[in-house]
Amino acid sequence: MAGYNELIKNFEKIRSYMREFYVYGIKSRSDFNGKSARSYDDERRRLESWLGGHVGFARKNDKKNVFISIDSRVTRHNPLYKAWKAKSFTDVDVTLHFILFDILCDNQKYTLNEITDKIYDYLAGFDDPMSFDESTLRKKLKEYVTMGLVKTQKQGKKVFYSRADDVCLDGCDDLLNFFSEVAPCGVVGSFLLDKTNCQQDCFAFKHHYITSATDSDVIATIFDAIQKQSVVTATSLSNRFLQPRIVTIVPLRVFASVQNGRQHLLAYHVEAGCIRAFRVDNLADLKICDKAQDFDKLISQLDKMQKHMWGVNTKHNGCVRGLQHVDFKIVVDQNEDFIVRRLEREKRVGTVTQIDQNTWQFCADLYDLSEIVPWIRTFICRIKEINFSDEQLQKQFLADLKQIYDEYCGEDDV
Amino acid sequence: MIFHEVYSAYYNALAEILSKIIDGETNEKELEKVVWQKAFGESVLSIFPSLKSQKWQLVHSDMSTPLKNKPTMPVTTLQKRWLKAISLDPRIKLFGVQFDWLDDVQPLFCQDDFVVYDKYNDGDPYDDQNYVSNFKKVLSATKSGDYITFEITDKRNKKISVTGKPVDIEYSAKDDKFRVSLQDAGYVRVVNLAKISHCAICKKPKQAAGQPKQRECSEVVLMVSDQRNTLERAMMHFAHFEKYAEMIDDHNCLLKIKYDATDESEMIIRILSFGPMIKVVESDRIKNGIKQKLKKQKKCGLL
Numbered sequence: 001m002a003g004y005n006e007l008i009k010n011f012e013k014i015r016s017y018m019r020e021f022y023v024y025g026i027k028s029r030s031d032f033n034g035k036s037a038r039s040y041d042d043e044r045r046r047l048e049s050w051l052g053g054h055v056g057f058a059r060k061n062d063k064k065n066v067f068i069s070i071d072s073r074v075t076r077h078n079p080l081y082k083a084w085k086a087k088s089f090t091d092v093d094v095t096l097h098f099i100l101f102d103i104l105c106d107n108q109k110y111t112l113n114e115i116t117d118k119i120y121d122y123l124a125g126f127d128d129p130m131s132f133d134e135s136t137l138r139k140k141l142k143e144y145v146t147m148g149l150v151k152t153q154k155q156g157k158k159v160f161y162s163r164a165d166d167v168c169l170d171g172c173d174d175l176l177n178f179f180s181e182v183a184p185c186g187v188v189g190s191f192l193l194d195k196t197n198c199q200q201d202c203f204a205f206k207h208h209y210i211t212s213a214t215d216s217d218v219i220a221t222i223f224d225a226i227q228k229q230s231v232v233t234a235t236s237l238s239n240r241f242l243q244p245r246i247v248t249i250v251p252l253r254v255f256a257s258v259q260n261g262r263q264h265l266l267a268y269h270v271e272a273g274c275i276r277a278f279r280v281d282n283l284a285d286l287k288i289c290d291k292a293q294d295f296d297k298l299i300s301q302l303d304k305m306q307k308h309m310w311g312v313n314t315k316h317n318g319c320v321r322g323l324q325h326v327d328f329k330i331v332v333d334q335n336e337d338f339i340v341r342r343l344e345r346e347k348r349v350g351t352v353t354q355i356d357q358n359t360w361q362f363c364a365d366l367y368d369l370s371e372i373v374p375w376i377r378t379f380i381c382r383i384k385e386i387n388f389s390d391e392q393l394q395k396q397f398l399a400d401l402k403q404i405y406d407e408y409c410g411e412d413d414v
Numbered sequence: 415m416i417f418h419e420v421y422s423a424y425y426n427a428l429a430e431i432l433s434k435i436i437d438g439e440t441n442e443k444e445l446e447k448v449v450w451q452k453a454f455g456e457s458v459l460s461i462f463p464s465l466k467s468q469k470w471q472l473v474h475s476d477m478s479t480p481l482k483n484k485p486t487m488p489v490t491t492l493q494k495r496w497l498k499a500i501s502l503d504p505r506i507k508l509f510g511v512q513f514d515w516l517d518d519v520q521p522l523f524c525q526d527d528f529v530v531y532d533k534y535n536d537g538d539p540y541d542d543q544n545y546v547s548n549f550k551k552v553l554s555a556t557k558s559g560d561y562i563t564f565e566i567t568d569k570r571n572k573k574i575s576v577t578g579k580p581v582d583i584e585y586s587a588k589d590d591k592f593r594v595s596l597q598d599a600g601y602v603r604v605v606n607l608a609k610i611s612h613c614a615i616c617k618k619p620k621q622a623a624g625q626p627k628q629r630e631c632s633e634v635v636l637m638v639s640d641q642r643n644t645l646e647r648a649m650m651h652f653a654h655f656e657k658y659a660e661m662i663d664d665h666n667c668l669l670k671i672k673y674d675a676t677d678e679s680e681m682i683i684r685i686l687s688f689g690p691m692i693k694v695v696e697s698d699r700i701k702n703g704i705k706q707k708l709k710k711q712k713k714c715g716l717l
Contacts, residue, residue, distance in 0.1 A: 006456045007424065011417045023649045026659045026667060049455040060660060071656035071672065073584075082423065082454065089419035091469045097425065098432065098472050098485055105483040122480040126471045147420070148491030164488040167515055174553060175509040179500045182587055184528050188496035191421040192489070202556040204595075207588040209654050217416045220492070223523040224415075254523075258587040259532045260650045311531065331714055345536040374687035381707035384714045398716060403690040405708045405717050408701065412709075 004042055006049050007088035012284055014083055015214050017043040018068070019281060021055070022080070023211060025067025050082040072208040076201045078181060080213040081190045092132050096140050099123075101163065109153060109160035112138055173198040181205055184223070184254070187216045209261025214281070221286040222265055225251045228288065229295040231270065235285040236278060247271065249278065250292040252302050255312045264312040268298050275302055277312040305367070310348055310375075313368035325389040326372060327363035329355060330382040339382070346375065359384065369393055380404075420487065427452035427461060429485040432472060436484050440477040495522035504540040508549045530587070537590025538608045548613040552594050555615055556580040562596075564613040566605060576610075577619050578603060630675040635696040636685065638667045644691035651684070668695070678703065 008014055020027055021044075029040050044066050048055045054070050070079055099122045103115060110118070116137055123129040141161055144150040153160045169176075173196055180189030181203070212219070225232045229250075236247045249267035252275065256263045263280040275298065292298075305314050308323055315322060332339045343352045343362055350364025366372060369390055376386065380401070388394040419425060430448045439445065442462070449458045465473045473479050489497075499521040500506060501513040539545050548564070555562045563577040578598035585592050592607040638648045645667055649659065656672045673681055682703040685692055694701045711717060 006454055006460065007422070023653050024659060025657075026661050049457075052455055056658070058658065058660065065660075067658065069656050069658065070654075072654045073674070074656075084417060085421060085423040085426070086454070087417050087419045087422050089422070089424070091464070091471075093419060094425070094428065095471045097420070098428065098481060101485060101487055102481045102483055105486070123471055125474055125480055126468050127475070128468070130471050147418070148494065149420070149488050166486075167489050167494070169489075171511055172509075175500070175506065175511055178505075178509075178585070179503070182505075182585065183496075183500050183503065184523055185416070185496055187416060188493055188522070189500070192493055192497070194421070194426050195487075195489070200557055202553060202583050204582045204584040206584050206586040206593075207654065209587075211650070211653055220415050220522065223527055226523070226527045227520065253526070254528045256528065256530050257532050258530055260647065261653055262650055306529075309531070341536070345534040347535070348531060373689075377687045377689055378683040380686050381710040382714055383711065383716060386716065400689040401711070401716060404686075404704075405712065407690065407693060408705045409708050409712075412705070 004045065005088060006046060007086050008046065009088045011083070011087075011217060013039075014043055014046065015284075017047065018080060018083060018214050019211065021047060021066050022068040022070070025056075025069070026065060028063035028065045030063070046086070047083075050086060051079050054079055070210065072210050073204060073206055076177070076204065077190065077193075078186065078210040078213050080210055081180075081187045083214070084187045084190075084216065085194075092130065092136060093140070095123075095130055096132065096137065100140070100144075104150070104161070104163035107163055109162040111158055111160060112141065115141075115161060169196055172196065173200070174202070177201045178203050181208065184256070185216050185220050187213055188220075207258060209258065211261045212256070212263050212280070215263060215283075218280055218283050218286060219254060219263065221288065222251045222254060222280070225286070225288050226253070229292050231289045231292045232267075233285075233287045233289060234278075234283045237282045237284070238279075244284075247278070248289075250295065250298060252295075252298055254280070257311075266302055266312065266314070268292075275305065275314055277314065307349055308365055308367050309371075310364070310366050310368070311371035313371055315367045323365040323367065324369045325363070325365050326369050326376075326387065327361060328376055328379070328386040329359050329361045329384050330379050331358055331384055332360050332382070333358060373397060415492065420490070423453040424457065424461065427457065428470075428472070429487075431461075431465075432479055432481055433484040435473065435477060435479050436481065491519075492522070494519045499523045507540055507546050508553075510550065533588055533590045538592055544611070545608060548610055549592065549607055551613045551615060552580050552607060552610075553583060556583060556594070560615050561618050562613055563616040564610040566609050566611070576603065576605065577616060583607070631672050632675040632678065632699075633697065634671050634673065634681060634685070634694065634700050636669045636671070637662070637693045637695050638669050638688075639691045639693075640665045640667065641691055644688060648688060648692060651688075682707070 029037060032040050047068065051068060054068050056067050056069055058065050058067065096119065099119050100115065103110065103118050112134065116134060141150055145152055149164050151162050151164050169192065176189050176193045176196065177198065180186045180193055183189060231248060231250055233246060233248050235244045237244045248270040250270070251265055251267045253266045254263055255266055255277065264277040265280055265283065266275060266277055268275050330339070340360055343360060347362060350362055353361045355361050369388055370393065386397060388397065427449050430452055431445050434445060434448065446458055449461050453461065464470045472481065494516060497513060498516045498519040501516060502521060502525055552562060559579065561577060561579050563575065565573050565575055568574055576596070576598065578596035581595045581597055583592055583594050593604050594607055596603045596605060638645055648669065652669065652671055658670045660668045662668050678699065682700060685694060685700065686704060686707065694704060
């Protein structure tokens with residue numbers, strides 16, 4: 001396999017493979033439409049190299065499908081972060097990097113020419129010393145200044161470069177172990193952990209969704225746009241549209257689920273003239289543009305909308321009928337206070353009321369009633385009444401309930 | 415922004431290799447170990463050939479390096495911004511670290527930029543000083559291997575005293591709660607950190623903890639129908655488990671999930687939340703659990 005490299009230049013390419021192998025793991029090579037067999041083989045091999053024992057294979061009907069299986073309750077650190085540590089580089093990049101920081105280690109400041117001369121001194125001991133032009137070094141220094149690794153100081157016409165101030169991460173191991181798993185863009189915490197000599201990790205994680213790691217760069221750009229209150233253009237892939245489309249949006253807030261691991265961006269969609277949700281894993285090629293107008297107004301509009309959102313859908317996510325109502329009553333026997341506590345702690349919006357000694361009611365007005373249905377189903381065994389303002393949904397809920405009952409208990413009733 | 419070689423496993427491995435060479439280590443086997451620890455499965459095939467062939471001019475043919483200092487790199491602006499963002503998280507109080515040096519740094523995100531919309535409302539009290547103090551004691555004991563003693567209130571509202579050796583601290587983002595797993599004379603007890611009081615480090619009791627008990631796993635096999643986008647929703651929902659999926663035909667997928675046996679009730683309601691789109695193929699325990707709930711539901715009406 002000539003030309004194969006364990007490292008990659010473009011993360012976007014591996015992003016979809018990781019999601020397919022980790023979340024689904026049901027496709028074989030021929031199911032990856034639009035991807036060449038060579039590309040598939042290379043990406044699969046990379047993932048095997050990065051993730052080792054987490055990658056499995058299954059054969060069925062002469063087809064082999066690859067899957068990534070990770071019990072995130074057992075693994076202390078998100079294995080998918082490894083993909084973010086697989087960026088390729090040139091021979092000059094890596095050579096300059098280590099020599100440059102060795103030169104700047106004395107915390108003195110140097111001009112570009114001084115650094116160039118010193119680098120050539122370092123290289124002189126090699127059989128065929130590497131050559132590089134001044135512009136390469138200038139570009140590298142500029143990049144490191146942007147990243148905050150190197151400082152510049154202008155004195156007259158001369159620009160001096162020095163190493164950025166060091167910070168002490170002593171005593172941060174525990175918080176890095178924790179927040180690198182639970183905070184947005186946790187991979188950055190993982191980069192910091194790599195700088196420490198952390199030997200001990202006491203934290204385990206339950207209900208731990210790790211898929212969003214693959215969207216870290218998109219999320220970081222979204223945060224940057226929110227801080228700058230900027231307009232963003234992005235490529236959006238959606239099941240509704242076969243072809244990717246370019247959207248112009250004003251990012252407002254990221255909505256994350258700890259019950260399915262999905263992340264949505266709530267943004268003002270300029271072309272549609274409304275606030276709506278975009279799946280973060282469907283967004284790519286984000287570019288920050290001009291400052292948005294009326295950002296604060298849009299945020300307060302979203303604040304108002306959130307009072308009627310069970311999940312991420314707003315009135316503009318295909319629900320044009322405005323607010324819809326749901327209420328349901330459940331039976332709570334004596335010594336079942338935990339059920340009332342469940343209602344209170346699990347409700348996201350809406351109200352819980354005691355109707356009589358053994359009956360409690362939940363009601364809410366929502367933009368999209370279908371989002372609350374899975375939660376209501378978790379109370380099956382005690383629902384005595386349910387009312388959706390959407391008649392079709394009412395019928396569907398009851399028909400589904402009957403279907404489940406028939407499937408599991410039908411034989412017992414005969 | 416995030417995808418850059420300065421954060422790469424190769425750069426980390428190289429920094430460690432160069433440090434060892436500066437310390438006088440030239441044994442290739444020892445240096446290879448660094449690659450296995452810090453980089454990937456096939457990295458050893460490219461890192462050493464690149465150094466030996468002097469493509470990367472960092473190590474001479476006699477295994478010396480022109481570098482004078484062990485490689486280090488400052489913290490990037492991105493890393494500082496992320497640290498600043500987590501310094502604003504209410505849970506940061508648990509770790510007792512001050513970030514005064516980040517005063518001038520703009521956070522990567524603010525608490526208002528990121529909403530976890532479906533976590534439960536009764537999360538742990540991160541502002542409660544007693545809770546924070548207990549957390550720190552438990553964390554310290556978990557790291558040092560010390561025993562702790564504390565009081566909890568049981569279901570009958572009776573205070574009981576517990577002594578044991580904490581083995582790990584588990585966090586659930588859904589519950590927004592920490593739980594400590596405690597080896598307590600032969601079995602593992604899991605206690606909500608928010609429920610403990612009067613926590614103190616103590617001496618090893620006479621009847622000391624035995625070997626850590628392995629988690630008991632159960633398996634459930636589900637048939638997932640690809641109607642109403644259920645396949646995608648289910649795959650996402652159950653993604654955090656060790657699992658295996660296989661398409662049976664164009665519209666149905668068999669999904670095998672391994673889960674902690676103590677979480678059976680939770681598994682039952684999670685399956686029920688998908689309605690008729692997911693059917694339990696195995697196990698009988700889960701099937702019976704669902705049956706019981708449906709029969710009880712029939713008594714309440716709607717069926």
